[in-house]
Amino acid sequence: MARFDRYMLSQLLLLFGFFSLVLVSVYWINRAISLFDQLIGDGQSALVFLEFTMLALPYVIMIVLPISAFVAAVYVTNRLSSDSEMVVLQTAGASTMRIGRAVIYFGLIVAVLVGILAHILVPSARTELAGRSAEISRDITARFLKEGQFLHPASGITVYIRRITEQGEMKELFLEDERDPAAVVTYTAEKALLVRGDTGPRLVMFDGLAQTFRPETGKLSTIGFADFAYDIGALIQDGDTRTRDLRELRTAVLLNPTPDDIASAHGELADFLYEAHDRIARSLLSVVVPLMGFAALMVGGFSRFGVWRQVVIAVVLIILVQLIANSAEEVARKDETLWWLAYLAPLMGFVMSGILITLSSMSKFRRAAPANTGAAA
Template sequence: MRVSSRVLPLRLSLIDRYMFREFLLNLIAVTSVLWLIYVATRFARYLAQAAVGNLPAEVIFSLLWFSSLGALSILLPIATFLAVMLSLGRMSSDSELTVIAACGISGNRIMRNVAVFSGAMAIIIAWLALFVVPQMNNDRYAIEERARVAANTGGVVAGSFKESRDGQWTFYSQGVSDDKQSMENIFIEIHRSQRPLIFRAERGHFEVDRMTGDKYLVLENGYRYEGEAGDLDFVIAEYESHSMLIEKGQQTEVRERQRTMSSMELWQRGHIRDLAELQWRFSSAIMTVILGLIAITLANAGPRQGRYAGFFPAVLIYIIYSNLLGVSRAWISAGTLPPLFGALWVHVLMLGVFAALYYRQRLRIYWRQLKNNAT
């Protein structure tokens, strides 16, 4: 099938190259600013966790690296949106769009360039969201869990006692490995008002259930003493491996684990929560194209309004769009919305917002005609 050169030109014209260059330069600038803000915020959060002993200081920069790369799929949609709006807004305030229109270049040409640019960014964002970011989140999650395990034993000094944070048990270890992941010659006393409970083990280490977030202390080759010494019901049990639940995983940890799963794994599992996560990843790419089109309507500032007149409405539209996607994701996970319908209604709604903004002049004329006919 032959495609008309008016739709897909073989060579980009000077105006097309100029617009794409403006889009790209603004995209780099906006992404850099947003990325630096995100990195600074994350760095402050990790420093706060390290200050209270919940996170070893040596893993801060590794976590910062993986989290900053994983944030690109979130930052690029709004960066593309703002880049298109700022580029066209500057061209409008400098009367460049007026000159372009006077040269016979229609608004459809501008819309086509914006669609091509946003579509290219959507492909990149889809690749990041579906394949790269889950792996980054998985690596970050693994480092965080190892760091939390190390934090549990970070205060353990060979030959000294340590009380748990909630005060329910006393811990003693004769030695701790260099990576702070395992211990030797362990003694644990569980504080109970009746029938004291004591554990002794040759080795031990902490483990975290990747699915539930529950934290366990796994003891190897030891004995379990229950009751008072000398009582008739005093119990001594020998074990090769014994797991003790130290901390129950929170719901946020379960959702965090879901973000680390690959897209293929989510599709194969087929649970409604997995499908909600999968649709969330697809939505970031669809969102990029729709926001790029909406940026066209916000960039055409009126007289004496300036190039940044549409900045506040743009941020407001993005917040509403992203929050509606979050609500749709929660509804799918809760079973309120069918996965087949999913987040489609949000994208259709925002396409309606684009159509209303793009044809707002015609809608005003039509509304005035209706009022005149009514009177």
């Protein structure tokens, strides 16, 4: 039996790696498409795009691993049943729980991987991603110094530069400010320079025209200027004062947050506690999910018509567990004393798996009883 455990575990890990690679690739490509449109549209390079997609990868892997574990458990169990290997083991007297020991080992391995991702890699990647996003938001050159393109560095702001010289001088600048719907201001200038001021960066325009259009009255006022300084500091987000995301914080901080931690992040104490315990619950769910898939397929036993009914039952049970997790989250985030609800979903999963394994053992006993009676006769 120990040899069978190693054999089944190796099959589970092999299929788990394959399905994880496929699902992560699909999920990652879908995420990369949206990032590509956002970053390249803002004038960022392909290296920045690659960096952002790589930083988003740990979270994608954490989401995909339990799904891959479930699919691997169902696939391997079905294949062993179809090849009559399960029948041979059950005939030899092995119980469903004994056969499923390899699935439990497999679930524990997946739980360790999910735990490393949830507690270490994902928070670190989110922190780095938030920092890089703040740096890009402060990158004036990437947001303004792009010639021949209509840029939108902020909502309601449109910038167009016909040409940029080697000295950084902007020729034939167009800037439209629509942040105030009651007064839309359009600036045009023969040339402009980007300089640093005491209160932030400023765009100094020379030999230009400022046109103010008021939609309510339909009037257009025009003012010419020899030089004009436009304060663009408000358009650049200050990354040093950004609000931290709860998902960036370490689990130890979430379990025992200080008032400063709560003040610096968007959330209440209930959010902190639930986020911490939810990370632990994710690891427990990684054990439950493949065990539920295995147990559901073992209930029906061998059938030449396939096990699609058992697969449907397993999928429905997984959906039910996820619904329980979603409902528990909604309640637990409103009351800091209900953090234990984070463990409700894996607990229900263990209970369902135990019931399925018990039913499988009972059905095996009922099938064996008539056979023994016939042999005695």
